[in-house]
Amino acid sequence: MPGEATLSAPAGSWRLRDRELDLSLPLGAGIVNVTEDSFFSGARSGTPERGIEDGLALVAAGFDLLDVGAVPARSGPSVSAGDEAAKLVPALAALVQRSGVPVSADTFSPEVAIAAAAAGASAINDIGGGQPAMLEAVAGTSCGYVLMHTEGPPRADREAPRYEDPVEHLKAWFSQRIEAALGAGVAEPRIAIDPGLDFDLSLDDDLEILRRLGELHSLGRPLFVSLSRKDFLGAVLAGSWDERRPAEEREWATCAAASLAVAAGAQVLRLHDKSALDAVRVAGRIADA
Numbered sequence: 001m002p003g004e005a006t007l008s009a010p011a012g013s014w015r016l017r018d019r020e021l022d023l024s025l026p027l028g029a030g031i032v033n034v035t036e037d038s039f040f041s042g043a044r045s046g047t048p049e050r051g052i053e054d055g056l057a058l059v060a061a062g063f064d065l066l067d068v069g070a071v072p073a074r075s076g077p078s079v080s081a082g083d084e085a086a087k088l089v090p091a092l093a094a095l096v097q098r099s100g101v102p103v104s105a106d107t108f109s110p111e112v113a114i115a116a117a118a119a120g121a122s123a124i125n126d127i128g129g130g131q132p133a134m135l136e137a138v139a140g141t142s143c144g145y146v147l148m149h150t151e152g153p154p155r156a157d158r159e160a161p162r163y164e165d166p167v168e169h170l171k172a173w174f175s176q177r178i179e180a181a182l183g184a185g186v187a188e189p190r191i192a193i194d195p196g197l198d199f200d201l202s203l204d205d206d207l208e209i210l211r212r213l214g215e216l217h218s219l220g221r222p223l224f225v226s227l228s229r230k231d232f233l234g235a236v237l238a239g240s241w242d243e244r245r246p247a248e249e250r251e252w253a254t255c256a257a258a259s260l261a262v263a264a265g266a267q268v269l270r271l272h273d274k275s276a277l278d279a280v281r282v283a284g285r286i287a288d289a
Helices: 048-060 081-098 110-118 132-139 166-184 203-211 213-219 231-238 251-264 274-288
Strands: 013-015 020-022 027-033 065-069 103-107 123-126 144-148 191-194 224-226 268-271
Touching: 027 048, 027 274, 048 065, 048 081, 065 081, 081 103, 081 110, 103 110, 110 123, 110 132, 123 132, 132 166, 144 166, 166 191, 166 203, 166 213, 203 213, 203 231, 203 251, 213 251, 231 251, 251 268, 251 274, 268 274
Parallel strands: 027 065, 027 268, 065 103, 103 123, 123 144, 144 191, 191 224, 224 268
Antiparallel strands: 013 020
């Protein structure tokens, strides 16, 4: 039965380009979006200069890592790798120099991933599902790698597939993609996995995955969970996917979900708000005790 599986011990560390992260307590990755069209209006840095300021403010608030992106994954017109890099790389490079914390590049473009690595990125957060060109690009760097579940290209609308058991589907999907990453030359200690909540998953799938998150530890890789202010939280609050509350009204739902995710096994949580980081800190200490 779901939820009765024997749980494996979580991975104890995650190797990045320039350091190894101790995962004995959960870590918070602060979100920096160098865009004007992020789904959450409170996280639209717009320019590299503003992205630098916003990233430094997140570090001052206590975040352990920064995750910098310049193209939202939600549906929309294509953005060239050159345009994406022109926004992402200057912000990332400055934050690498000034923040004192690891900085990852949130992208699905192999070209941008290579440019970010050259600018000092500690990790590549691949929201494209581990396509061969991205795996090859990451293998050519010494960066950590976040492999996010998705069933198709970002920025394209499609119906979520139906899974008999979403957790078992993720386990099989990640097993195959991890093997592909290893075959491409990505070192296993550098790989973390993100279940990709809201990406090719239904509301019920998202909730089931969060309830059973610890089962994904059987894959032997750190769990990087991005749930901050996501649509499924708005749907839970409203009682309807079609009438879900906007991202601006999901702060405390994020705190609740992040706390429960930590209790269920999340190790790195990608977050917008200090309130959610505080929730993660307290939940981590309670779980550790």
